[in-house]
Amino acid sequence: MASNTASANEICSMDAVTLAALIRGKTVSALEVTEAVLARMEKLEPTLHAFCTPTPEFAREAAKRIDKRIMAGEKVGPLAGVPWGCKDLICTAGIKTVSGSVAYADFVPDEDDIVVERMRDAGAVMLGKTNVPEFGYSGVGHNSVFATTRNPWNTDLTPGGSSAGSGAAVASGMGPFTIGSDGGGSVRIPSSFSGLYGLKASMGRVPLYPGVKDERYPGVSSWEALEHIGPMSRTVADSALMLSVIAGPDSRDNRSLPREEGFDWMASLKGDLKGLRVAYSPDLGYAKVDKRVRDIVSRAVTVFERDLGCIVEEASPGWENPYGAFWAILAGESDLKGMRAMEKQLGDKMTPHLREFLKTEWTAEQLTDAVMTRKAVNNKMWRFMRKYDLLLTPTLAVPPFEVGIQGPTRIDGFDVEPFEWLHFTYPLNFTGQPAASIPAGWTDDGLPVGLQIVGRHLGDATVLRASACFEAAQPWKDRWPPLLAAMGMR
Numbered sequence: 001m002a003s004n005t006a007s008a009n010e011i012c013s014m015d016a017v018t019l020a021a022l023i024r025g026k027t028v029s030a031l032e033v034t035e036a037v038l039a040r041m042e043k044l045e046p047t048l049h050a051f052c053t054p055t056p057e058f059a060r061e062a063a064k065r066i067d068k069r070i071m072a073g074e075k076v077g078p079l080a081g082v083p084w085g086c087k088d089l090i091c092t093a094g095i096k097t098v099s100g101s102v103a104y105a106d107f108v109p110d111e112d113d114i115v116v117e118r119m120r121d122a123g124a125v126m127l128g129k130t131n132v133p134e135f136g137y138s139g140v141g142h143n144s145v146f147a148t149t150r151n152p153w154n155t156d157l158t159p160g161g162s163s164a165g166s167g168a169a170v171a172s173g174m175g176p177f178t179i180g181s182d183g184g185g186s187v188r189i190p191s192s193f194s195g196l197y198g199l200k201a202s203m204g205r206v207p208l209y210p211g212v213k214d215e216r217y218p219g220v221s222s223w224e225a226l227e228h229i230g231p232m233s234r235t236v237a238d239s240a241l242m243l244s245v246i247a248g249p250d251s252r253d254n255r256s257l258p259r260e261e262g263f264d265w266m267a268s269l270k271g272d273l274k275g276l277r278v279a280y281s282p283d284l285g286y287a288k289v290d291k292r293v294r295d296i297v298s299r300a301v302t303v304f305e306r307d308l309g310c311i312v313e314e315a316s317p318g319w320e321n322p323y324g325a326f327w328a329i330l331a332g333e334s335d336l337k338g339m340r341a342m343e344k345q346l347g348d349k350m351t352p353h354l355r356e357f358l359k360t361e362w363t364a365e366q367l368t369d370a371v372m373t374r375k376a377v378n379n380k381m382w383r384f385m386r387k388y389d390l391l392l393t394p395t396l397a398v399p400p401f402e403v404g405i406q407g408p409t410r411i412d413g414f415d416v417e418p419f420e421w422l423h424f425t426y427p428l429n430f431t432g433q434p435a436a437s438i439p440a441g442w443t444d445d446g447l448p449v450g451l452q453i454v455g456r457h458l459g460d461a462t463v464l465r466a467s468a469c470f471e472a473a474q475p476w477k478d479r480w481p482p483l484l485a486a487m488g489m490r
Helices: 008-013 016-024 030-048 056-071 114-121 164-171 188-194 236-246 291-306 323-333 336-349 352-359 364-385 427-431 460-473 482-486
Strands: 051-054 083-087 125-130 177-182 197-200 228-233 277-280 311-314 390-394 435-442 448-455
Touching: 008 030, 016 030, 016 056, 016 236, 030 051, 030 056, 030 083, 030 125, 051 164, 056 125, 083 114, 083 164, 114 125, 114 236, 125 164, 164 177, 164 188, 164 228, 177 197, 177 236, 188 197, 188 228, 188 435, 188 448, 197 236, 197 460, 228 236, 236 460, 277 291, 291 311, 291 390, 291 435, 291 448, 291 460, 323 364, 323 427, 336 352, 364 427, 390 460, 435 460, 448 460
Parallel strands: 083 125, 083 177, 277 311, 277 390
Antiparallel strands: 051 125, 177 228, 197 228, 197 435, 390 448, 435 448
């Protein structure tokens, strides 16, 4: 294996597409890459707490196997030697999957999730499990088991959740990409707060199993009708590369979609947007939005018309605020009996807002009303998207906020519930449409703000192409948190 002249900092700054090519070409070894990222983890983890269960020896052994195969001239997978972090809600056989809960502090799954199988078969090197709030029932990253994950852009703030550790890891160069899960925005939320690209493809593109489908594990077995698994990365191409590996049907998930003949995730990045009809909704008709977010997203939207040739008009799909329905749908998707037994046993060792959720007495009519609301959102969105190729919104209503809370209680001068900053994300879990968060810009004090790009159902290629075009017009991948320079990593 040729000796690499790139420094550890340079390796940690490379995207997955570049790293994969260099490793296959024997310019750098998988082990060199792994050691560079592990060294960065050792320096950053006492501050950021992105990884709740690091697996350095597992990673080293995987990298050595990749190098051995490459030197032997064997064919390797498209992600051979590329390091990644796995969200701690996603099952890993033989490696703890705690899900942010005291109840699962020592839980070791007996099966890999399908996406873990596929990442391993593609040669990717798993660095460990990334931190999450308890069972993912939150848009931030603290739990009662592990130290709270911090935002690399400002360590007093949250990186967003529930894929909190995943966001902090990639934003700080601890791997070029990672896998998150998204039942109400949990790929897009930390992507927005951490200055990353994150995509939930159309529901069914990426199969789910065991995870939300495993009836044996209360808390873990939730969110099935809302859940997506998707990539988070520093470039659009890296997310497309990961999707080329993890997407595709599997008989263990009866919701998984068949492959479309001729569809190619990487090829979807090519082409322009000239003539596309684009709707822009700054508030979906009801959301309260921080002025800094409104201004940054509005400027980003002008890029689509001024620079990319789209026909943009302000319009909203027209549904009423479905906030209450989201929680009812989630209740109907949860093992309430099992989780309530857990709460009775663990008491205040469980997250306060989750305990409150479990103590809510849901009526059958509330649950069926929520189902009707979901249908109304789906139908209104379908009718709306007949007129448009894309819908643009803010990803979140606010920039990153302080750790330790579930959300602000005032936005733009209005009193709000602590989760109302999520108004733009969870409706897209109702509809199952492809939705991405892409960096729209940064506030004056250096905090990232995301733009949400929504496509028609199954319109994943259009979302990726739009994302790639916006990235080319307004690139961000070379912008890094000041923390890294302060610690000698830039």
